[in-house]
Amino acid sequence: MAKDNIYVPTPAKIIDYVIESGDTFSIKLDVKMEHDPGQFVMCSIPGIGESAISICSFSRDYLELNIREVGNVTNAISRLKKDDSLLIRGPYGHGYPMDDFKDNSIVIIGGGSGVAPLKGIIEYVDTRRSDFKYIDIFIGYRTPEDILFKKQLKSWKTNHKVHLSVDKNPNKTKFDGKVGFVTELLKQSDFDNKGRIAVICGPPIMIKFVVGILKDKGFNEDQIFVSAERMMQCGVGFCGHCMINGKYCCKDGPVFRYDEIKDLPEK
Numbered sequence: 001m002a003k004d005n006i007y008v009p010t011p012a013k014i015i016d017y018v019i020e021s022g023d024t025f026s027i028k029l030d031v032k033m034e035h036d037p038g039q040f041v042m043c044s045i046p047g048i049g050e051s052a053i054s055i056c057s058f059s060r061d062y063l064e065l066n067i068r069e070v071g072n073v074t075n076a077i078s079r080l081k082k083d084d085s086l087l088i089r090g091p092y093g094h095g096y097p098m099d100d101f102k103d104n105s106i107v108i109i110g111g112g113s114g115v116a117p118l119k120g121i122i123e124y125v126d127t128r129r130s131d132f133k134y135i136d137i138f139i140g141y142r143t144p145e146d147i148l149f150k151k152q153l154k155s156w157k158t159n160h161k162v163h164l165s166v167d168k169n170p171n172k173t174k175f176d177g178k179v180g181f182v183t184e185l186l187k188q189s190d191f192d193n194k195g196r197i198a199v200i201c202g203p204p205i206m207i208k209f210v211v212g213i214l215k216d217k218g219f220n221e222d223q224i225f226v227s228a229e230r231m232m233q234c235g236v237g238f239c240g241h242c243m244i245n246g247k248y249c250c251k252d253g254p255v256f257r258y259d260e261i262k263d264l265p266e267k
């Protein structure tokens, strides 16, 4: 897909479809699109509507999206099958400044569906492993049944230090992690801010606690990057729907350095 066509919705064929959890699925699209980890595309189904979805892969050969069924568009996409098509336009927004992270260690902290854009960072790092030092991955879900990317988790554990937690385990499901908030795992870990960048994506309340813990560990606000989600309509800075603290989430974000945005509002 050519860069100058980012405003034009283009058909994208589904070449793989994976059910990740009760309400979440991943699709792989037959789309070659240059993008940075953390950027998003607008996905649409004619007659239904359009939604912003983060790119959750890093490949020049295909595009992966992880989608939670919450309403009209996401439910309609969930009903598509392998070989069906949807329309996408993009990529949009500012992703993670991966070049600036070079030679640093990265602490990746994700909660729930917020793990999706962070998967793109992990895949980026894995293609350029020698550019980065240690990678610590902290991921939290509500229950073991909500754990996403189970297939990829195995290779993440082989290549990086993964700290996985679930808030609760009502069905006593066997899984390789801890029960408790992911913020507890972060608190207990003994890294400091030296030569480290932290990237966070998850619910605003989780971001707030994580930033506090990172600051206690000595992180400065310019070492912390957050991915913010806001209701979007145009996705390109026209409608004003997505403003946070005077910035357009779609155009200036969705990834912000924490000192540029500060105190992410909870809604």
Ligand SMILES: Cc1cc2nc3c(=O)[nH]c(=O)nc-3n(C[C@H](O)[C@H](O)[C@H](O)COP(=O)(O)OP(=O)(O)OC[C@H]3O[C@@H](n4cnc5c(N)ncnc54)[C@H](O)[C@@H]3O)c2cc1C
Residues within 6 Å of the ligand: 040, 049, 050, 051, 052, 053, 054, 055, 065, 066, 067, 068, 069, 070, 071, 072, 073, 074, 075, 113, 116, 117, 228, 229, 230, 231, 232, 254
């Ligand atoms: C930059 C960005 C990246 C995103 N990445 C992903 C992703 O990777 N995977 C994914 O599943 N979703 C992602 N979302 C959220 C996704 O865009 C919305 O869930 C989707 O638009 C809902 O559309 P719908 O028609 O299915 O639901 P609707 O019928 O429009 O709404 C269902 C419910 O969700 C609420 N809602 C809709 N959009 C949002 C939103 N943006 N934030 C909070 N509540 C909302 C509505 O108020 C309503 O209560 C992202 C959003 C943004 C802004």
Ligand code: FES
Residues within 6 Å of the ligand: 231, 232, 233, 234, 235, 236, 237, 238, 239, 240, 241, 242, 243, 248, 249, 250, 251
């Ligand atoms: S979604 Fe329209 S200005 Fe951001």
